Amino acid sequence: VAGVEKTEMPEKILITMWENNVAPRFDLTTEVLIARIEKDGTVTDQKTIVLAHESTEDLCQLILNEEVGVVVCGGIEEEFFDYLTWKKVKVFDSVMGPWERALERFRERKLKPGTILFERKEKKGHGR
Amino acid sequence: MSFGKIKGLFDSPVKLPSLVDELPIGVAVLDLDRRILLMNRSLEVMTGFNREEVWFVPCHDVLRSNLCQTRCPFIHSRDSNAPVTVEGDIINRDHQRIPIRLTAVPLTDTDGKVVGFMETLEDIRALKQANDNIRKAVSFGNIIGRSPKMEEIFRLIPVIAQTDSSLLITGETGTGKDAIAEVIHRSSDRSKGSFIKVNCGALPETLLESELFGHKKGAFTGAVSDKMGRLRLAHNGTLYLTEIGDLPLPLQVKLLTFLDDKVVFPLGSTSGFQAEVRIIAATHRNLEKMVRDGLFRQDLLFRLNVVRLHLPPLREREGDVGILLDHFLKIYSTRFGKNIKGFTPGVRQLLMNYSYPGNVRELRNIVEYATNICQADSIGIEHLPIYMNGEYEEGMAGMEHVHADPADGGHGKEISGRVTEMNWSEIEKKLIIETLLKVNGRKNKAADKLGWGRTTLWRKMKQYGLES
Numbered sequence: 216v217a218g219v220e221k222t223e224m225p226e227k228i229l230i231t232m233w234e235n236n237v238a239p240r241f242d243l244t245t246e247v248l249i250a251r252i253e254k255d256g257t258v259t260d261q262k263t264i265v266l267a268h269e270s271t272e273d274l275c276q277l278i279l280n281e282e283v284g285v286v287v288c289g290g291i292e293e294e295f296f297d298y299l300t301w302k303k304v305k306v307f308d309s310v311m312g313p314w315e316r317a318l319e320r321f322r323e324r325k326l327k328p329g330t331i332l333f334e335r336k337e338k339k340g341h342g343r
Numbered sequence: 344m345s346f347g348k349i350k351g352l353f354d355s356p357v358k359l360p361s362l363v364d365e366l367p368i369g370v371a372v373l374d375l376d377r378r379i380l381l382m383n384r385s386l387e388v389m390t391g392f393n394r395e396e397v398w399f400v401p402c403h404d405v406l407r408s409n410l411c412q413t414r415c416p417f418i419h420s421r422d423s424n425a426p427v428t429v430e431g432d433i434i435n436r437d438h439q440r441i442p443i444r445l446t447a448v449p450l451t452d453t454d455g456k457v458v459g460f461m462e463t464l465e466d467i468r469a470l471k472q473a474n475d476n477i478r479k480a481v482s483f484g485n486i487i488g489r490s491p492k493m494e495e496i497f498r499l500i501p502v503i504a505q506t507d508s509s510l511l512i513t514g515e516t517g518t519g520k521d522a523i524a525e526v527i528h529r530s531s532d533r534s535k536g537s538f539i540k541v542n543c544g545a546l547p548e549t550l551l552e553s554e555l556f557g558h559k560k561g562a563f564t565g566a567v568s569d570k571m572g573r574l575r576l577a578h579n580g581t582l583y584l585t586e587i588g589d590l591p592l593p594l595q596v597k598l599l600t601f602l603d604d605k606v607v608f609p610l611g612s613t614s615g616f617q618a619e620v621r622i623i624a625a626t627h628r629n630l631e632k633m634v635r636d637g638l639f640r641q642d643l644l645f646r647l648n649v650v651r652l653h654l655p656p657l658r659e660r661e662g663d664v665g666i667l668l669d670h671f672l673k674i675y676s677t678r679f680g681k682n683i684k685g686f687t688p689g690v691r692q693l694l695m696n697y698s699y700p701g702n703v704r705e706l707r708n709i710v711e712y713a714t715n716i717c718q719a720d721s722i723g724i725e726h727l728p729i730y731m732n733g734e735y736e737e738g739m740a741g742m743e744h745v746h747a748d749p750a751d752g753g754h755g756k757e758i759s760g761r762v763t764e765m766n767w768s769e770i771e772k773k774l775i776i777e778t779l780l781k782v783n784g785r786k787n788k789a790a791d792k793l794g795w796g797r798t799t800l801w802r803k804m805k806q807y808g809l810e811s
Contacts (some may be wrong), residue, residue: 311397311405331397335399
């Protein structure tokens with residue numbers, strides 16, 4: 216799984232939100248964070264948008280209207296993943312954890328699809 | 344028990360995963376904050392995450408179920424300590440949405456204190472698919488079909504049943520007008536009342552008048568007693584007038600009067616009866632043309648035509664012939680005590696491509712005849728009515744080769760190669776063109792309207808040379 220490609224251009228990012236975390240499901244998202252990441256990694260134009268209702272189509276439309284380049288989300292259905300990819304939007308799916316940390320990792324160019332951002336205690340064992 | 348191990352159950356401790364790994368359903372053990380402690384292999388396969396990777400991650404981020412955000416079963420489970428089973432779906436790592444049945448169980452320690460949770464997830468895709476097929480395949484009363492046109496009819500029936508307006512059912516002979524009328528009555532608020540059927544074409548005018556409106560004793564020669572008409576018998580129910588196009592003109596006026604004031608005047612009587620009757624009329628004739636030819640009253644047509652339902656002929660019901668063949672074969676095999684398994688491939692192909700001018704009735708009669716005649720375990724060409732043999736010969740002319748199949752005792756003839764297309768191809772091509780015109784050439788919309796996937800539409804367009 217590839218990480219973030221280095222880019223010289225400022226990039227607009229959208230993170231699906233549920234409480235303090237990245238929303239587990241793209242289709243059930245009712246709140247999103249949109250921010251602009253400048254070339255030097257600073258965050259500008261950060262805003263939160265509350266959607267009127269859960270609608271994957273409306274959310275995709277918002278992504279395109281806002282000219283978002285990167286979407287960070289949890290689970291997303293193939294149809295919409297393929298659609299956004301086709302529209303040249305990079306989708307970082309299966310990201311789990313606080314959305315603030317996801318934004319931070321993205322700024323640091325360390326975010327990948329499937330990144331788990333929860334703090335976890337040391338594992339006692341895993342039973343394999 | 345240490346983490347992941349069970350002690351005391353066997354002579355030596357066993358790993359918990361080894362107990363649950365081979366179960367065919369997904370199992371997860373969670374802590375009190377609903378974080379993943381253990382997942383079995385089935386759940387790893389279902390979700391696409393491995394248990395080490397998602398250890399101590401909140402369950403909602405791993406399962407990604409539509410239940411998590413608003414209907415988490417553990418919230419209920421924690422209150423009652425009772426297992427909760429709910430249906431929903433999950434989106435796995437491969438972006439697939441999987442319908443699931445989830446059972447949430449609280450886990451308690453030896454003192455009965457809840458220490459965690461266990462959840463099991465069943466993949467119910469197969470079940471859902473089977474249900475969808477059943478729902479699609481069928482049926483309103485005795486009417487079956489899953490073509491887009493019949494699905495539309497099935498959608499309309501409950502709506503029409505809830506109104507009390509007069510209904511006109513049109514459609515070719517054998518399309519199921521009588522069956523639809525009865526189903527509408529049974530589904531309506533009038534279902535407790537009678538469903539009275541009168542065939543307007545079956546009786547001479549005078550008898551029909553007496554039949555519909557009734558008569559008083561002595562009203563005419565032979566009227567030895569009072570007789571209640573069908574309209575009165577249908578009080579609080581439905582009167583179904585079949586072959587309304589054959590209703591004589593003088594009776595059309597009388598029916599028109601009844602539709603206006605809902606009062607029945609029997610022949611020879613001066614007192615009327617207020618009848619609460621819903622009228623359903625049906626015909627295979629073109630009533631508009633009959634009006635133009637002066638054979639049917641325009642005002643009666645307007646009154647009957649409040650709600651109109653047109654039943655498609657069988658040749659326009661794509662995919663229904665196969666279902667109907669199997670349906671009637673099953674019915675008649677049981678009725679005649681035969682053990683017929685099906686049709687030989689050649690016969691099935693022939694029956695699928697036949698144009699059925701008599702529609703479902705003709706198809707039913709063919710199957711009934713064949714089932715009666717057939718002594719073998721599948722219906723072959725020799726069991727079909729003689730006129731169908733002609734069709735078979737025609738069909739054979741277009742085949743590449745035909746050979747006897749020894750497996751069916753020589754009764755059936757295995758056909759390979761292409762069977763001559765009859766009517767359906769032309770109708771389907773026309774249907775595609777018409778639909779595309781209606782939606783201004785937008786294939787997505789056309790596919791939706793036709794009830795097909797985009798690829799099916801594309802394939803068929805290519806097949807008929809419609810792709811630019």
